[in-house]
Amino acid sequence: MGRIALAARLATRDFGHDWRIVLCQVLGLTAVLAPLLVLFGMRFGLIDTLAQRLIEDPRNREIVPAGSGRFDAAFFRDLAGQDGIAFIVPATRSIAASFTRLRKEDGGRPLSGVALLPSGPGDPLLAGNAPPAGDAVVLGRRLADSLGTAAGDRLTAEITRQRDGRIEAQRLTLTVSGITDAPIAPSDALLAPLDLLTATEDWRDGLGVGSRGWAGAPPPATDRVFARFRLYARSIYDVAAIEASLKERGVEVRTASADIAQMQLLDRNLGIAFWLIAGCGALGYLVSLAASLRAHVERKRRDLAMLRLIGLPTRSLVAFPVVQAVLIAVLGVALAGIVFQGAATALNAIFAGSLQPGERICRLLLAHFGIATAATILAALLSASWGGLLAARIQPSEGLRDV
Structure with missing residues (x-):
């Protein structure tokens, strides 16, 4: 050496x-x-x-059903256990998931046709906000600016239906639990708990909602089925596999797989x-x-x-x-x-x-x-x-x- x-x-x-x-x-x-x-x-x-x-853009991990379907609890259990899925939540029919009018409780210009998106833990659109629960909602930045509201404010929402030739309305008082800068589509939508969407859909279908004291026909005894869902893949590299799996189930979806x-x-x-x-x-x-x-x-x-x-x-x-x-x-x-x-x-x-x-x-x-x-x-x-x-x-x- x-x-x-x-x-x-x-x-x-x-x-x-x-x-x-x-x-x-x-x-x-x-x-x-x-x-x-x-x-x-x-x-x-x-x-x-x-x-x-x-x-970083959650829209590229989103898997959107191409149309309405009939998805039961078993479908969501099976899908939630699939590898590569980061977030999934059932969704009601689009036509039922909206407020007729929405405004700040202390006044302000009301907005019509505000869409509701079901949310929950793990939703990438929350962008750090707590999942909405009860009568709490999370607003997108554009909707919050249109209403002139901020986190902690209270909102008055109204939904209507036509029953027996009469127009009926229900009003709800909501709390803005947070505001997200995530790209919500449509931009004038808000994130709400799933039970608020199901209550809105049931009441518009003429059913009663006992938990909120809304009168109507008794709900059917059958298990609930949902028309849509919100689904996000864990990574952009999981999108193609999830899309193929859904197509095998007969579910047509739209994804950003071409860009990926x-x-x-x-x-x-x-x-x-x-x-x-x-x-x-x-x-x-x-x-x-x-x-x-x-x-x-x-x-x-x-x-x-x-x-x-x-x-x-x-x-x-x-x-x-x-x-x-x-x-x-x-x-x-x-x-x-x-x-x-x-x-x-x-x-x-x-x-x-x-x-x-x-x-x-x-x-x-x-x-x-x-x-x-x-x-x-x-x-x-x-x-x-x-x-x-x-x-x-x-x-x-x-x-x-x-x-």
Whole structure:
């Protein structure tokens, strides 16, 4: 080990002595590695940005039934146990899930036709608000601005029905438990507990709602079925599987699977392009560095022969080009990293107008730099093996001829 360390020190000093040649080798490595880092940084940054936009927007994880159906409790139990589903809640008919009028309790301009969306724990549209319960509701930002209301305010809601030729109405007092900035559709809808929607639907169907004291016909003894549901996948990558499962059940749905597939296709195509370019660049660098190190050993043939003559073993001579290759790799990666940071900063500044806060069009993680460094050192060691084999064949007699 001591002689190998001696060879490493000699290689390092020789490295500094031939600094002009070393500089050319380091610049050559940088010229290959820096564009690869920028290319991979754009691939990772672009795909990561697109994926985050798709993931963070709950509309891309929503699975919407294409029409009305008849979904019983067994259907929802089976679906809730399916892998990949983050949130599911039954929903009543759209025509029944609305208020005829809605306004602030202390006055203000009333709004008509405000839709009700059933909500509950895990609803991504709550955006941090507590799930509504009882007579509490969560309003979307646009609806809250239209009503001029804030969290904690009270609202007066009215629903109507026509029964026996008469128009009947019921009024409810609701509490705004929160306001969400999530993209609610329709934008003038509010999030309410499911029992409020079922009570509204039953009363409009002419039935009585005993829990609220609303008169009407007695409810049927049969189990309740729902016309619709609200369903969100756990991830955008679970949407396709859930959509296929629902279609097997005969349920037609609308999803953002086309946009998700387009993003995945772009990721795959950019990955193929990157690895093709990276492979060509790495092969070119490997060949050029191997030729450079072999030429360096040829130049130092007499010096290496003298080292053999004074007793340096073969494996110590092999360490000579290997150490220099590692030094070239480390310096090349460091310089390529500096070039990448400058290019990434410029690219992110150019595309800043189309990016949201925290997004980058070109970025790499520390792990990526670690992998690039390890791969570069490995490539340098492979290149150094050619020079090492040549150094191992040098005989001490070659040094005596030149004395």
